[in-house]
Amino acid sequence: RKEVEQDPGPFNVPEGATVAFNCTYSNSASQSFFWYRQDCRKEPKLLMSVYSSGNEDGRFTAQLNRASQYISLLIRDSKLSDSATYLCVVLSNSGYALNFGKGTSLLVTP
Amino acid sequence: NAGVTQTPKFQVLKTGQSMTLQCAQDMNHNSMYWYRQDPGMGLRLIYYSASEGTTDKGEVPNGYNVSRLNKREFSLRLESAAPSQTSVYFCASSAVLGPYEQYFGPGTRLTVT
Numbered sequence: 457r458k459e460v461e462q463d464p465g466p467f468n469v470p471e472g473a474t475v476a477f478n479c480t481y482s483n484s485a486s487q488s489f490f491w492y493r494q495d496c497r498k499e500p501k502l503l504m505s506v507y508s509s510g511n512e513d514g515r516f517t518a519q520l521n522r523a524s525q526y527i528s529l530l531i532r533d534s535k536l537s538d539s540a541t542y543l544c545v546v547l548s549n550s551g552y553a554l555n556f557g558k559g560t561s562l563l564v565t566p
Numbered sequence: 567n568a569g570v571t572q573t574p575k576f577q578v579l580k581t582g583q584s585m586t587l588q589c590a591q592d593m594n595h596n597s598m599y600w601y602r603q604d605p606g607m608g609l610r611l612i613y614y615s616a617s618e619g620t621t622d623k624g625e626v627p628n629g630y631n632v633s634r635l636n637k638r639e640f641s642l643r644l645e646s647a648a649p650s651q652t653s654v655y656f657c658a659s660s661a662v663l664g665p666y667e668q669y670f671g672p673g674t675r676l677t678v679t
Contacts, residue, residue, distance in 0.1 A: 460608065488665030499656055499670035500609070552616070552663035553624060556608035
């Protein structure tokens, strides 16, 4: 089983829609989780960290379910500018190496 | 506010040639990293440097060497390029090792023919 698994998509949604991505991770001892965003042919950028209690940043909500070992990202009121690949990232046991999922592609259409 | 810069942006090599990818950060970060990204794969760590003067192997170090020239600069060298090293290479930095945001450079697109 891969360390971090994501549905590659693509998810095609209309503007204003709500969309959710899930990601599963294999190492139950993992402690730190992130969502990064990567635009086409650009570098990844941190979108948000994922905390045990869940956290929200504007239209974006991240949740962590340790029992089932999955992380979710919810985007409300999608904008055209949300079109990107969303990378689920888990800090490895090493404490420094980030394990990246392959990414979920989102396309928001007018 | 440059952040992390990488040179070159694009490079084409022939099998067996060598080259060095350059990376510099101006955020006074202690830790730096080199990743490669291939289609259908997540980013994979090649080498990292926890702090100036130290370097360690990541997940896929074979065929690469690195140098932490000073606190700002971290270079990646391909001694004898192979087609399997065709990839996009990203340099990143973070304040220290650990669960902290990593800031990425714009990447180098390398093709080995």
